[in-house]
Amino acid sequence: MKIGLNYIILSFLLLVCIQTDLISQDSWWKDKKYKSEEKQTKFNNCKLAFMNIADGLMYSNVTYISPYFQNEIYLNLQNNEKGYYNREQSVYIIESFFANYPVSSFKWKNSSRSEKYAFAMGKYKYKKGGFISTYTISVSLKYVNDLWLIDQIIVN
Amino acid sequence: MFQFDNKDISRFKLTGILSLLLLFVILFVFGVKYYFTDSIIKNWDSISGEKKKEIQAECLNVFYNYQNNIAQYSYQLIKDKKLVSALISQNLKKSYDALYETENNTNYNVEFYNSRLELVVYSGRQINPDITDLKRGLNGERFSLVKETGIYTFLQVFEPVNNENGKPEGILVTSGIIDVNPYLQDVFYNNPGLKKEINEKFHLDIQFDFSLQANSNLKPDTSAGKLTQLNLKGLNEKIIGKMYIPELDQSAYMLSVTGRFNNIIGFLVFVLNLVLIYWLVTAVRKSDSYLFKIVSVTAALILSRYLWLYIDFPGEFFNLFGSEIFSPVHYASGIGFGMAKSLGELSVTALLFTFISVYILQNVLKFYRFEKHQFSGIAEYTGSALSLAAALFVLNYYGIIVQSLIFDSTVKFIDKTDIFSFNQPELIVTSLIILFLSASLVLILLALSLIFSRLLIKKITINKFIKKIPDWYSLHCLLYLNFCLVCFLKG
Structure with missing residues (x-):
């Protein structure tokens, strides 16, 4: 009887752990319930944009990120002149960043959002000189014409 | 089609031996690269x-x-x-x-x-x-x-x-x-x-x-x-x-070691490519057909350009020395599928196009002077139409590149007193690119107008003056036609 109870407690704890792990996957994004369907879709799209950007950073593939580029983007990447760059230039600058700092892993850490802007910050681990080092990447999105577009990318 | 003498054959032998030697060195470097990678994995503890x-x-x-x-x-x-x-x-x-x-x-x-x-x-x-x-x-x-x-x-x-x-x-x-x-x-x-x-x-x-x-x-x-x-x-x-x-990371360390080998391999492939281009130019020189000469050399050079882009040479080489000229920060455009992804790459492309233009003009001049063969009416009209279309394409492509140099770059063009500024070396590179591109444009247009006049203008007898200088007349024709076409499209 005692063993059976232990098993139940253990399996309950295991379930709780798995559940916590599932929730922690999206710990950077706090899901909220909005009254209107429109708003819910708007912020779901925002989350999707951040997730696609994260995929782009994770796989060093700029094509995941470039659909979210607006005409001019503020870029402040390591070893590059910070400033506003147009879409095409931004694609090549980010590609060159990926080539110079090959990714080891990327994860969003936190985010915040408002009606017009959204912001997320993540840890970009890269391989250089035999070591794995970390940069903090922050991306801010702007809501323009029913689309979430990248306004700024800053690497520190 | 080809008539080689003994001198050519000995030259081919020499370039062939050189190519084989380079190929052997490339394979050797590949072998050393894999040996190093393997020994890093096996002796990671002592290396780290x-x-x-x-x-x-x-x-x-x-x-x-x-x-x-x-x-x-x-x-x-x-x-x-x-x-x-x-x-x-x-x-x-x-x-x-x-x-x-x-x-x-x-x-x-x-x-x-x-x-x-x-x-x-x-x-x-x-x-x-x-x-x-x-x-x-x-x-x-x-x-x-x-x-x-x-x-x-x-x-x-x-x-x-x-x-x-x-x-x-x-x-x-x-x-x-x-x-x-x-x-x-x-x-x-x-x-x-x-x-x-x-x-x-x-x-x-x-x-x-x-x-x-x-x-x-x-x-x-x-x-x-x-x-x-x-x-x-x-x-x-x-x-x-x-x-x-x-602690030292094995995969990151391997990446840095293989990166160095890739740079060496890239340089060797570039040298081998240059030897092969020389071989091709020497071989093609003996061909009777001017068209074959132009098409084969142009195609080989353009393919070589993409090969250099693939091996990232000389961009990677300049980056190693801390030069920013091959960085997309100053200029980057998608024109030519990566041929203009930085000022450095565009300058290499401009140089290559100048070389191609000189080669084309050289052969067109020979064709204009020495070609005695009479072409059929259809061939003459098709050739003229193609040269006309090529001229319009080249003129518009030149316009697109120059426009992109202004819109897709962060180079400051505004200061008139700062044309040759050493504070902004990228501006000097941009000026040189425009100079080389303009030179190749003029050369290509001249070559096309020569083809045009050789094939067609002699048939049009408007007046004696035009008959005497048909090439200049056709060059002007091409320029005015392009202008009219642009006005028509914009209108």
Whole structure:
């Protein structure tokens, strides 16, 4: 009887752990319930944009990120002149960043959002000189014409 | 089709041997690359151990360099008799005069406390050392400590100031900033700081712990992997802090080693490609067909350009030497599928196109002068139409590139007095690109107008003047036609 109870407690704890792990996957994004369907879709799209950007950073593939580029983007990447760059230039600058700092892993850490802007910050681990080092990447999105577009990318 | 003499054959043999030799060297480098990769995997423990020791020594060296510089300045002050006597007599004017006469006085902060531990003189930032540390100094101990103040990390050297009898009369505290909060560093501070200096040197994120032993509850961030702890010793050989260095990562190390081999292979492939181009140009020279010559050499050069882009040569080579000319920061465009992804790449493309234009013109001139063959009416009309279409395409493509050079770049074109500025070398490169592209445009247009006039203009007998100079007439025709077409399309 005692063993059976232990098993139940253990399996309950295991379930709780798995559940916590599932929730922690999206710990950077706090899901909220909005009254209107429109708003819910708007912020779901925002989350999707951040997730696609994260995929782009994770796989060093700029094509995941470039659909979210607006005409001019503020870029402040390591070893590059910070400033506003147009879409095409931004694609090549980010590609060159990926080539110079090959990714080891990327994860969003936190985010915040408002009606017009959204912001997320993540840890970009890269391989250089035999070591794995970390940069903090922050991306801010702007809501323009029913689309979430990248306004700024800053690497520190 | 080809008529080779003995000289050509011996030349081909030589280039063939050279190509084979280069191919052998490339294969050899590939072999060495795989041998190294394999030995890194097999002997990872000894390789990482050796490398770890080397880097740890270098990291400690960076810290001790900072400490030695501050200690040296402190020693220089304490050996300055004028300053020491002014400090002991607590003569403020003389103390400041003597202090400002010393070298490097702006790089360090200096504070002098008298025997009652009252601040007498200070220069630079006031650190406010702890009373207990001042007392230690007053007891005659020379030592160093690290103090963190939120934004800055200071390294302080405590030096007792003794009178002629050797009795301590005060304590001199010399300090220097060794690190700054990275977020503020980029904005306000020029010196790199310890962490940034080590990061720039080895690309590794070190962590420090200068907290007092009693409060030492800080745990280093191990998310990037295992860390090695090193103790930092002060001037009196006592531990004043800890340095945490990440362990060498096998995949990252392999990437850096294979990257070097790839650079060598890229360079060798580039040289082999040049040899093959020379071989092709020499072989094609013996062909009877001008069209074959032009098409084969142009195709080979354009394909070679894409090969150079694929192996990232000479971009990677310039990047290794810290040149920014192949970086997309100044200019980048998707024109030509990567042929214009930076100013450097575009300049290579422009040079190559100039070479192609010269080659085309050279052959067209020969065709214009020496070709006796009479073409059929259809061939003449098709050839003329194709040359006309090519001319329009080239003119418009030239316009697109020049427009892109202005819209897709961050080069400042506005200042008229700064055309050949050495402050902005990218502007000089841009001017050279425009010069080369314009030269190739003129050459191509001239070649096309020659073809056009050779094939068609002789049939159009408008007046005697045109008949005498048909090539110039056709060049003008092409330019006006392009202008009309642009006006029509814009309209």
